[in-house]
Every structure is written in C-alpha cells, then in structure tokens.
Amino acid sequence: MELFEAIKGRRSCRNFSSEPITEDIIMEIIEAGTWAPSPLNGQPWEFIVIEDNATKEMIYQEAERCRKWGEEASGWKWLGKYRVDFLKSAPVLIAVVGDPAKTGLDAYLDEGGVGYQYACAAAIQNMHLAAHGLGLSSLWFTLYDKKKMREILDIPPEKNPVSIVCIGKPAGEIPAPPRKEVKEKVRFVR
C-alpha cells in the first residue's frame, strides 16, 4: 500500500470479525513497530501477543471496571453505553510494554522520563499503519489500571504497560471521523 494512502486510510476499529491472524502477520506488524525511532536507539519496547481467551476476558473485565469508574469520575453519560467487547472479539491483542530505564536524558528530569513512552507511541502508530497496510484494522486502547494490567500479563513493576493494540479484520466499513482543517492547527514563524 502507498504510504499516504495508509496514513489517511487507517481507522480506529471497534468491531472485529473473529477471523484469525497468522503468526507471520503478527510478527510483521510488530517488526514495523520496532522500526520506530527511540531515545539513544534504546528500543524501549516489548510486545505481549494475547490470543488466549481467558486472558482477553480478564483484560475485558478490567476495562469494564475502568469504564464504570470513568463514567463516574467524568460524568460522561455516553460511557454508560460504550462497549469494550472488541477486547474479546479481536483475534489478537498486543500489549506494548515500555521500559522507563531506556528513556534517554529525560530520566534526569524531576518529572521523570516520557521519551520511552513517545517511542512506544511511535511504534504503536507504525503498527496501526502496518495492520492497515496488510488489510487489517486496529484500535489503540488504554482504559485500564497499569498495576492491574501488570498482574494480568505478568509484567514486572518497573515496566509500563503503555497501551494495548487490538488487531483483526474489521467487521464492516469504518467512516473517517471529522477532522479540523489543517490550516487551523498551524502557525508560521518566519
């Protein structure tokens, strides 16, 4: 697929078909992630590929818990109807786990390092594009408590389960959400 076609055509998918994904395809998507840039080339990422239904169910339950918490905390009524079933129906979930020890110079800032998280986010964007380029669809998911996710996925306390990427064949067409005019977002200093 052509690059700009991939960038503009990628959609966030919340309704997957159950069609399985081969290990080759999964590895191709993850490899795309690992080509992202990172502070000092630290490659501060690991990938946990979840295909097991019992583990998906635990992640789903945790997301449901956080959805209810979120509805209460925010007062956003639409969260009451928001379904996270895609965590069970997507054939593959990939947890992207970041290593704060590989964050580069910002490790020395008082507020702590974010560079490793930026690198993981860049890797995730590569993965979304790769999935789309391979005829699949994906979702960037973060609605869970990190401590709880460490327990579910057996992640050591010093690592950060940055996000979960849900991947599968989309069950239907996904319209592009409206975007602001690019010009509204840009200022020139000349």
Next chain:
Amino acid sequence: MELFEAIKGRRSCRNFSSEPITEDIIMEIIEAGTWAPSPLNGQPWEFIVIEDNATKEMIYQEAERCRKWGEEASGWKWLGKYRVDFLKSAPVLIAVVGDPAKTGLDAYLDEGGVGYQYACAAAIQNMHLAAHGLGLSSLWFTLYDKKKMREILDIPPEKNPVSIVCIGKPAGEIPAPPRKEVKEKVRFVR
C-alpha cells in the same frame, strides 16, 4: 512510496542540507500528522513552523544549555561532543504542541493525562514517515526545557511543547542503527 519501505527506510537525520522546503510540502507533512488517532478524536495538537533564523538560534541556544546540563546530570561523556547544529541548519523546525485538556479519560487519573501526548507522538511518527516519503529526512528532538520553549515560541502555559521535528534534505547517507531481533522482544500468551 510503499508503506513498509517508508517504515523501514526512515532515519533520524542530524545533518541537513540548507535546501529550502516549500510550504506545500510542509503542509503535506503536517496533514499526515493530523491523520493520527487521538483520544475521543480530540486532535490535541498544534504545529508551529519555524523558518526564522533568529528563532532557530534561540532554540539552538536552549538546546545547548540543556546539553551541558544533561552532560553534568548524566555523566555521559559523549554529550560533550554532541552537536545540535542541525537546529540551525535544518530549513524547517516544526514544534508539535499538545493540549492536556484534550487527553480523554486519563484526565481524571491522579498521575495526569498522557493520552494527548501519545496522540502527538503518533502524529510525529506520521510526520517522520511523510517527510521520508517525500524525499526528506527528519529528527525527533526533545532536549529543551518546556517552560523556556513556551517563552521562545509564545506558547500559553497550559499547552505542552511536546517535541520539535527538524526537517530537511539529508546532507548524506544515513546508516540504519542496529536493531534487536524482533523475536527477542515478543512473548505470546496462548
């Protein structure tokens, strides 16, 4: 350019030719950024395009200050020789500014929102890929104090100057830095 060719061929560039970039190309790169996903489609990004030499000089001076701070804080000797001249030689710097008010549900977490920063990082990765696809090269730069960068670029205190993307024609070939075997980074839960 083909998607996977772009993902695997993108390099971090620290040596730019002074050849200018047209506004059309700049806007195309920024538009690619705006196709990234974001929490609740909040599009929590703004872009400041810096082509003015005096402003580049101020950013350079700030980066130099932070480089010296970093060398002292980390004890990393190589920082003594690290040049940030690319901040002056790159024809265009684009500051990507994030809006913490558009971070989605994680606004309600004690530790504060990171979702808007992930979205900005995804936008930046799209920009890197777009630049590469258009025959240019780029660098993801974060070595500056945020407060100072707000002053230089007249950014309000509630916004976060997440990163600066340096863009231009590369002045030479850039080898791919070594990457770990993908398999070393992956665990399956089946």
